[in-house]
Amino acid sequence: MTAATDGALPPWRQRLRGALKREGRQVSARWLQLATVAADGTPRVRTLVFRGWSGAAQLELYTDGRSSKTAELTHQSQVELCWLLSKAKQQFRLRGAAAQVAPAADQSQWRSLSPSGRALWGWPHPGQPFQSEAPFPQELPEDAPIPEHFIVVQISIQQVELLDLSHHPHQRLRWRHDDDWREQRLNP
């Protein structure tokens, strides 16, 4: 993971950073919703943990390569993320494309997880019928081999919309990558 330098940060990253700061140590501040499109054209949405930035406008998520979303992303890479920062009363909607959906390139991502966080990749195939005799480890150590289904998803952000409810009237702002991240104010 490379940290973008401050000077290169798109303006919406600064707004997001401000909102994240207000959340303090709240773990839920790193939860966001990822919407994908299934092969039959119907929508899917679920919560994921934001894992960090891999570029000024590229964020990282971790998932299980056996999960439905991985197949959905391979079929249709366009996604929308919804990130609610409740203390700041701000909603960020980020549109983008899954630039990479691949096994972890190095150990750092796998090692960045807690032992209990890693354990999920030692569980049986997600979404399949539950079998009580199947192993559900509580922890996986740092030196456990990286499972092939430990997938890092990199989302390249193309457009960001912020709705800020803390002002009267509410503030709705939009930035587009193909418009050099110029800020445009919209009616809320």
Ligand SMILES: Cc1cc2nc3c(=O)[nH]c(=O)nc-3n(C[C@H](O)[C@H](O)[C@H](O)COP(=O)(O)O)c2cc1C
């Ligand atoms: C708070 C929270 C955080 C989650 N974080 C992740 C995550 O980082 N990666 C992930 O693949 N699933 C995460 N999940 C589980 C997903 O929401 C989802 O249930 C799972 O990935 C299967 O989704 P799919 O069948 O659409 O692929 C999280 C769920 C919750 C409630």
